[in-house]
Every structure is written in C-alpha cells, then in structure tokens.
Amino acid sequence: MKVTIVGAGNVGATCADVISYRGIASEVVLLDIKEGFAEGKAMDIMQCSTTTGFNTVVSGSTNDYSKTAKSDVVVITSGIPRKPGMTREELIGINAGIVKSVAVNILEHSPDAIIVVVSNPMDTMTYLTLKATGLPKNRVIGMGGALDSSRFKYFLSQALQKPSNDVQGMVIGGHGDTTMIPLTRLASYNGSPVANFLSQEEMDKVAASTMVGGATLTGLLGTSAWYAPGASVAFLVDSILNNQKRMIPCSVMLDGEYGQSDICIGVPCIIGRNGVEQIVDVKLNDAEKALFAKSAEAVRNMNADLKSVL
Numbered sequence: 001m002k003v004t005i006v007g008a009g010n011v012g013a014t015c016a017d018v019i020s021y022r023g024i025a026s027e028v029v030l031l032d033i034k035e036g037f038a039e040g041k042a043m044d045i046m047q048c049s050t051t052t053g054f055n056t057v058v059s060g061s062t063n064d065y066s067k068t069a070k071s072d073v074v075v076i077t078s079g080i081p082r083k084p085g086m087t088r089e090e091l092i093g094i095n096a097g098i099v100k101s102v103a104v105n106i107l108e109h110s111p112d113a114i115i116v117v118v119s120n121p122m123d124t125m126t127y128l129t130l131k132a133t134g135l136p137k138n139r140v141i142g143m144g145g146a147l148d149s150s151r152f153k154y155f156l157s158q159a160l161q162k163p164s165n166d167v168q169g170m171v172i173g174g175h176g177d178t179t180m181i182p183l184t185r186l187a188s189y190n191g192s193p194v195a196n197f198l199s200q201e202e203m204d205k206v207a208a209s210t211m212v213g214g215a216t217l218t219g220l221l222g223t224s225a226w227y228a229p230g231a232s233v234a235f236l237v238d239s240i241l242n243n244q245k246r247m248i249p250c251s252v253m254l255d256g257e258y259g260q261s262d263i264c265i266g267v268p269c270i271i272g273r274n275g276v277e278q279i280v281d282v283k284l285n286d287a288e289k290a291l292f293a294k295s296a297e298a299v300r301n302m303n304a305d306l307k308s309v310l
Contacts, residue, residue: 002026002072003025003027004028005077011224012118013226014227016028020048020058023056024241025072029058029059029068031062033062065106065108076125076129077119079095080098081120092306098119099119103133104132107135123144126252127306137252141275142252146236147232148180148213148249150231151210151213155210156194159202167187169188171183171210172267174296174299177211180210235248239271239272245270245277246271247269250266250267263300265296268280
C-alpha cells in the first residue's frame, strides 16, 4: 500500500514517521515545493529504520508528482498559515489555489486515490477538493474531527485522572475554536457515562479546553502543534488502508444527514477501504442540534469565500 503526503512540514513529516514505524503502509512519498526539503525529511526518517525496526520505504520529492503515481491514499497538508494583517478571505484564496492545484496534479497520477485533507481552514478545503475534483463523496475526507476528538479524550482523562485509552468521546461540527462541538453527554469511561464521575461544571471545563486545544498549544509552542495532528492523520490512514472500519469523526459531504446538505463538516463516520463507508446517525438532543446548525452556518459563511476559486 502506498501513501503520498503533500507538504513535508511538521505535520506531514510526523504523519510519515508514524505511518512508517507502525508499518501502516509499505511505501510513503513525501512531496514538497521547497528544494530538497522532502528528500531530507525522508532520509532522516529512513535512518531510523534500523533502530526502530520498520520496513516501510520512505522517499522524498521536490514537486515531482510522477513519484506519487498509484498512491492508495493522498494526504494534503499544503498551505500557508494566516499572517499578521491577512484577511480570512486572502488566506482562503491562497490556500484554496494551492489545495486545488495539488488535488488536480495528484489525480493525474493516482486517479483511484482517497484524499485526506488537513490544510486549513479544513472544512472549507475539504469542500473545495470535492467540488474541484468531482470525486465521489466517499473519497474526500477532512481529518479535523480525529484530532479534536483525541484532544477531547485527553482532557477528559485529565479531569477523570484515568487512562486516556479507557475514555471514549467524540467531537463533531466544524474544525474551529468556535465551531467544534465536544459531545460531553455521550462521553464515557469504560462504558459508564462520564457524568457519573464529573460534575457539569467539570465537563463544561473539559469542553472549553478542547475547543481552544489548538490555540493553547500555539501559545505555548509559538507555532501550530504537529505530534497529535500527524498521529491523527496516520490513525485515519490506517483505518482506510487496513479496512479497520473505525468510527472516526471526519469532515465529509452531507446530503441530508444531520439536517444539512452541500456542506463538509465533522460527523461520525465508518472509515474503511472505500473511504467513508457510512455516516453514523448519532441522536443529538435539541441543544446539540442547535449547536450543530450554528456550526454549519459558520462553515457555510467561510465556504462563501471560495466563490472566486470554484
């Protein structure tokens, strides 16, 4: 199985590293526009093979899409961060042009690939990729919910003072500080509702910490996080390539589900070899439905800035 990762920055390189040492794919190609950058990252990862014991072949390429041919999954992390003085419309316009070009070039060499979108604003870039390529909606997946949910489970485990692997929880909605919806009502610890262990105030604090999880790390690190995002992408890729059929919150195109259509936004999905194999209907209560509708409205407003690209 072959995976291409477009963008060899911190997130892309971490994703390649995790995929390699976990043996998720037999081949990983890192692609970047910066001369020698992807090649250097790939060489660095490969020099870990004898000490960490993996057999995945990792290679790098400077903007040569022919090296990505016959990829089963392609991860797009390309794009620029928002700079001081830059409007949201300007950021979306620049990143949309980059993501659209990447998707078109990738499909020229890997027409059957499943595309995983990481570039921000993630829900909008997922929508753009789907519209620009005309791919079936099961083959374009936005990664954000996997990361948001991992952060949610971390904060739950900290509040519970229990192992994070014993905690279940998911985040739906848009992949943004004000649009994501941590479903505290449905969170559990070894099958028992978290509400049996935490007060409403404690659960609200967990939800609030989750929503600013990315911003908190940016404040501490001085840049965006990369370990958890890279690992979350690898987790999603693993479920695709190895047909694990995990239920993972992902940004996908809705066609009436959750009362929404013509929008990519985070909902729980069964992820397998065909990409999105099922959208799971979690029964939301009235308050959660209202939050989801508000989140969808915010994502639609951001999508409106794509009018010059589509």
